[in-house]
Amino acid sequence: MKALVFERNLPRWAASRGASALAGTGRGVRVGPLRLVDVEPPLLPGPEWVSVRPTLAGICGSDLATLDGRSSRYFEDVVSFPFVPGHEVVGEVEGSRVVIEPVLGCAARGILPPCSACAQGHTGSCERVAFGHLQPGLQTGYCTDTGGGWSNTLVAHHSQLHPVPDSMTDEAAVMVEPTACAVHAVLAADIQEGSTVAVLGAGTLGLCTVAALRHLRLPGAVVAGAKHPEQRRLAADLGADLVAEPGQVRRTVRRQTRSLTVGDRLTGGADVVIDCVGSAASVEEALAVVRPAGKVVLVGMPGTVKVDLTPLWHREINLMGAYAYGREANGRRTFEVAFDLVAEADLGRLVSARYPLDRYEEAIAHAGTAGRRGSVKVVFEPARRGSVAPDRRGSVAPEHRPDPRPRPDRRPGPPSPTRTRTKGLSL
Secondary structure, three states: OEEEEEOOOHHHHHHHHHHHHHHOOOHHHHOOOEEEEEOOOOOOOOOOEEEEEEEEEEOOHHHHHHHOOOOOHHHHHHOOOOEOOOOOEEEEEOOEEEEEOOEOOHHHHOOOOOOHHHHOOOHHHOOOOOOOOOOOOOEOOOOOOOOOOOEOOEEEEHHHEEEOOOOOOHHHHOOHHHHHHHHHHHHHOOOOOOOEEEEEOOOHHHHHHHHHHHHHOOOOEEEEEOOOHHHHHHHHHHOOOEEEOHHHHHHHHHHHHOOOEEOOEEOOOEEEEEEOOOOHHHHHHHHHHEEEEEEEEEOOOOOOOOOOOHHHHHOOOEEEEOOOOOEOOOOOEHHHHHHHHHHHHOHHHHEEEEEOHHHHHHHHHHHHOOOOOOOOEEEEOOOOOOOOOOOOOOOOOOOOOOOOOOOOOOOOOOOOOOOOOOOOOOO
């Protein structure tokens, strides 16, 4: 079968890191350790495993960081080489469509009794991702034994499979995994009704977070920091009350919260800031716009960053991470809520382009410049060859105060004078 395989090759890793630093995100893949090769399909590790044929597989920001040589060395002991990337996957098992929940927890690893986290359903916090009958790998797409979505076949444990409703398109289904990350972050943040919430970044994760805030919580105001015009359009349509370019986020939060300023910092600020970027600059911005005793949630995967933590200490700010998913405090699995949210907010429209595996260099370069090109989510379509599916851009127009419920008619309408204070999804 065909597969994109990432090998442990330090010279190529260094070359990729240098090339991406010079030419931009996604540009190091030409000289990096990723190769399209013919390999044998992965073997089933046990009787509770099945082979999955990926239909669509997303290119995630964490994938780009890995390909660019920017991912943290923290992960070295919880991945195994060579691996096939791709953890955002919709595929087929014996004619039925499924979405993969990629975390390889105790159930998938055949570990009994399970660790305390898995026993409570918090598989994202599994303590055994380097043990059991599988090679190390925190997720499908980072484990040599399972394969990944950037191929014609992977293997998955039955506990990882979620059936796709007949009414859901493949584009919508491939958005379930990143949406689950956003759902988990929003639910874990314990956002109170009437709070001011700032979301930094409006790529796939940031836009899904805006949608989750509007449908799962009742914030008083959602402020979204979005760099590119199409990102700002989509952020407004998905529920952001105020959308600002990155350099204007502090001013926007200051006006919304009526804060004063001391130097370039706010004396007050947002109750919660959700950082969907994970860079040193975004963490610094989050600490600058959150109120004293407020909360900063890191959702975008950070690496090694240099940040002055004095404001965190002085203003008694709560800093927390939000990595993956499992079972939320209300008892529902994160993926169940994510399926509902994808359908309710029509998040399948965020899939902008589909590429065959043999055009992987173009696909990854496109994903690295998606915002500038008016795109959001770029995916692989492993079964197809040669051509690129058309880019879906600008399909949604913003409104001044968008209704949290998606409308079938996507034409621009007049501003809504009030916002309906109802949650769109059941928890």
